[in-house]
Amino acid sequence: MIRNKLLRFVVLLLFTFVTGCGGQKALTVAEVIQNAGHLDGNIIRVRGLAYLWVDPSQAEMWMFGGCVPKTDPSYRQGVVSGWLILYDSIDPADLKNYGTPHNKPGLKISESSFRCNGDYCKIKCSSFEAVSQRMYEFVGTLQVKENSELILEKIDLDESSQFVDGNWIPVSTGEFDVMFP
Numbered sequence: 001m002i003r004n005k006l007l008r009f010v011v012l013l014l015f016t017f018v019t020g021c022g023g024q025k026a027l028t029v030a031e032v033i034q035n036a037g038h039l040d041g042n043i044i045r046v047r048g049l050a051y052l053w054v055d056p057s058q059a060e061m062w063m064f065g066g067c068v069p070k071t072d073p074s075y076r077q078g079v080v081s082g083w084l085i086l087y088d089s090i091d092p093a094d095l096k097n098y099g100t101p102h103n104k105p106g107l108k109i110s111e112s113s114f115r116c117n118g119d120y121c122k123i124k125c126s127s128f129e130a131v132s133q134r135m136y137e138f139v140g141t142l143q144v145k146e147n148s149e150l151i152l153e154k155i156d157l158d159e160s161s162q163f164v165d166g167n168w169i170p171v172s173t174g175e176f177d178v179m180f181p
Contacts, residue, residue, distance in 0.1 A: 026137050029088045029107050032150065040144040045159075046107060046152065047137040048086030052130050052178065054116070054123065055081055067121035067180055082116030082123050082178070084109040084130050086138070086152070110153035113140065122179045128157055129172040135163035136171070 026047035032039060061067075061078065085106040116125035140155035161168045 024139075029086050029105070032107055032142065033105050036142065036144050036148075036150055039142045042142060043139065044142050044152075045137060045139045046086065047135065048107060049089055050130055050132060050134050050136050051085050051087060051106070052116070052125075052132045053083050053085060061120045061180065078120040080116075080118050080120060080123050082118075082125060083111065084114050086136065107150045107152055109138070109155065110140075110143070110151050113153055113155040116178065118178075120180065122177050124175055124177055126175040127173055128160075129174070129176040130178075131162075137161045137163075137168065 024045045026045045027035075029046060029048040032044065032046050056078070061080070085108050087104055087106045114125065114128060114130065116123040116130075118124050137160060138152055138155050139159040140152040143151045143153055145151065157171050157173055160171045162171050163169075
């Protein structure tokens with residue numbers, strides 16, 4: 001038992017040394033998944049391609065008529081929520097066939113750091129702007145749930161960035177609307 005604790009401490013110490021603290025190296029989503037047990041509860045820097053999920057899906061929304069103006073007599077309020085997951089990459093064939101990265105392991109951004117709610121026309125997301133299929137680098141605390149779900153929480157938006165037009169720039173913070181076609 002002491003040997004396992006010592007081994008875990010040495011691996012974590014080595015991992016911290018390699019990645020650094022303040023200017024730590026960004027881990028890939030695959031590296032986070034592979035080392036989740038050792039990283040659980042630690043502040044990490046992770047780089048991944050974002051995908052904004054919504055429930056119900058856009059296809060399901062269109063089955064109910066999609067975005068109908070509130071002045072239209074057939075208007076029905078539909079509640080839509082959204083969340084963000086980081087992936088190492090998204091296979092273009094997967095997006096072509098399904099429109100979403102089905103059955104791919106990812107890292108979920110916690111609801112306390114990012115949340116979206118709205119209706120079939122648009123959702124309002126906060127505390128930062130999320131663009132699907134954009135590369136982000138987030139600094140936050142990794143939490144491993146009992147069901148092996150990986151969640152990045154307590155994101156430090158001042159230390160995080162996004163890749164836009166070939167440059168790493170600060171993440172845009174605030175409330176942002178996501179419109180549905």
